Amino acid sequence: MIYIEPIVYEIGQIFSCLIFFYIFSRLAHIHQNCLSGIAFILLIVVDTVVPNYDYFINALVLYLLFQWHNKEKLLLINSILVSSLLKLLSEILTNPIIILFDSQHISTKTLFGSILFVTINLLIQLLISTIFIYLYERFNIEENWNISKSTMFGLLIGYLFIVIFVFMRIIQHYQAYSDLISSIMLFILIQCIFIVIIFLKGNQTQKETYTRELTREQLKNLKMYTDQLEHDQIKLRGFERNYKGTIAGLREIATSGDFQQMQTSLGTLEDYSNSYFDNISMQLFKDLNNVENPYLKSLLISKLTLIHQNKITCHFECRDVVSDALINIFDLVRLLGISIDNAIEATKNQPNGEIQIAIIEEASQLSFIINNTTTNQTDVSEMMQEGFTTKQHHSGLGLVNVQDIKRKYPNLFVQYRKNDQWFNLSIVIIK
Numbered sequence: 001m002i003y004i005e006p007i008v009y010e011i012g013q014i015f016s017c018l019i020f021f022y023i024f025s026r027l028a029h030i031h032q033n034c035l036s037g038i039a040f041i042l043l044i045v046v047d048t049v050v051p052n053y054d055y056f057i058n059a060l061v062l063y064l065l066f067q068w069h070n071k072e073k074l075l076l077i078n079s080i081l082v083s084s085l086l087k088l089l090s091e092i093l094t095n096p097i098i099i100l101f102d103s104q105h106i107s108t109k110t111l112f113g114s115i116l117f118v119t120i121n122l123l124i125q126l127l128i129s130t131i132f133i134y135l136y137e138r139f140n141i142e143e144n145w146n147i148s149k150s151t152m153f154g155l156l157i158g159y160l161f162i163v164i165f166v167f168m169r170i171i172q173h174y175q176a177y178s179d180l181i182s183s184i185m186l187f188i189l190i191q192c193i194f195i196v197i198i199f200l201k202g203n204q205t206q207k208e209t210y211t212r213e214l215t216r217e218q219l220k221n222l223k224m225y226t227d228q229l230e231h232d233q234i235k236l237r238g239f240e241r242n243y244k245g246t247i248a249g250l251r252e253i254a255t256s257g258d259f260q261q262m263q264t265s266l267g268t269l270e271d272y273s274n275s276y277f278d279n280i281s282m283q284l285f286k287d288l289n290n291v292e293n294p295y296l297k298s299l300l301i302s303k304l305t306l307i308h309q310n311k312i313t314c315h316f317e318c319r320d321v322v323s324d325a326l327i328n329i330f331d332l333v334r335l336l337g338i339s340i341d342n343a344i345e346a347t348k349n350q351p352n353g354e355i356q357i358a359i360i361e362e363a364s365q366l367s368f369i370i371n372n373t374t375t376n377q378t379d380v381s382e383m384m385q386e387g388f389t390t391k392q393h394h395s396g397l398g399l400v401n402v403q404d405i406k407r408k409y410p411n412l413f414v415q416y417r418k419n420d421q422w423f424n425l426s427i428v429i430i431k
Contacts, residue, residue, distance in 0.1 A: 005114040010048065012118035016125060017043040020058075020087050023129050027079035027136070030066060039065050055084050055165065075148035081157040086132055088164060090125035092188065097121065140408055145203060152202045156195045163191060214295065214330070221301040287316060291359065292323040299333050300357075303340040312347050313354040320361035326429040327409050335405050336368060339425055343372035346423065350375060368427040374418065 004012075021040050030036060042061050047054045059080045066076055097120055100106075108117045136142070147153050167187065246265070253262045285304060291297045300316070307314045325332045340357070347353030356371040406414045411430040418424065 003109050008114040008118050013047045015122050019125050024083040028076050072148045078147050078154045085161045090128050093124050094121045156199050160195050221298040287318040290318045290321050295329050310348040316357045318359040322361050331405050339370050347372050366429045370425045374423045
């Protein structure tokens with residue numbers, strides 16, 4: 001353990017905690033508030049009072065403070081683990097600096113040596129953090145690796161942290177920095193490669209599982225759609241026979257000249273026809289044949305059926321043939337699924353709830369319009385805040401998740417409008 005001037009050490013710890021907390025808040029989506037200030041002060045206290053156990057105590061402090069603020073517990077845990085690992089790696093990279101100082105006969109016991117050592121240490125930590133944040137956001141790692149829901153990611157990062165932490169503590173105990181510096185770097189590199197391979201393999205398996213589940217759901221919905229069409233076909237044949245019989249009866253009545261009976265028969269025929277066409281599910285699924293993408297068609301079958309089961313008035317329209325989703329089909333299915341679920345949730349308890357869904361294919365863009373009646377007077381900007389909900393025991397992340405998907409695609413635009421009667425959602429994908 002090298003000696004550093006106490007005042008320089010304390011200042012260095014403050015800046016180190018600041019970098020650590022900044023990374024954590026970015027990963028966990030923690031907004032700056034009073035709680036953030038309290039957390040930052042506690043981190044400094046822990047680093048000063050119990051430096052040998054600061055990683056574990058800091059992790060516990062952050063989890064206890066923010067577990068109520070952040071509804072996604074896995075995202076919170078994974079953010080703590082990643083932040084701690086980055087701090088540990090920056091600490092490891094200071095070992096060559098110790099060797100450099102010894103070779104250049106620079107003593108950290110002097111004020112100048114202490115300041116130089118701490119400054120270089122902080123610069124390394126800042127550089128690592130900056131590069132990581134850039135890559136994390138540039139390649140949208142949170143979304144692509146599903147960090148907010150991945151237990152595998154947390155276990156692997158936790159394993160990597162523990163292994164490196166224990167290994168470094170053994171090295172520090174025997175003070176074998178210069179002898180083992182190459183071995184340290186090689187060991188860390190091998191561990192990182194090992195973790196990345198395992199995670200990517202697990203992530204691939206998870207995606208394949210999700211695809212299989214989605215395909216099964218698609219086949220189930222398409223079978224339901226086919227069964228319903230067959231049922232309607234059989235019903236149509238029965239209607240055709242009855243209709244022809246009724247027409248023949250009307251001809252006889254017309255021949256006899258009994259206009260009162262003819263009027264009564266016409267009224268009966270009209271009521272019978274209206275009853276048939278009001279209940280036939282072909283009305284619900286009309287225009288669905290224009291949706292050629294099987295995943296999108298499956299989603300619409302499922303959601304239109306759910307709307308019908310909740311006895312919500314629905315108008316669906318797709319006049320043009322739609323085949324190309326223009327963005328990742330799984331993201332589009334998730335985006336539309338969240339949006340339609342929100343519309344169903346908002347209207348199912350209304351006495352005259354209504355949902356309008358339209359797909360419009362144009363030369364330059366593909367548009368999805370989802371409108372629903374509303375009785376909620378909340379402003380749209382408030383509804384888009386993380387954690388907002390009008391339902392008990394509900395996380396209220398619908399509109400927030402829509403915005404998360406939107407950020408992945410520069411050609412995707414999502415617009416909300418709201419008045420006293422309607423909530424309007426417009427999703428536009430530019431070709």
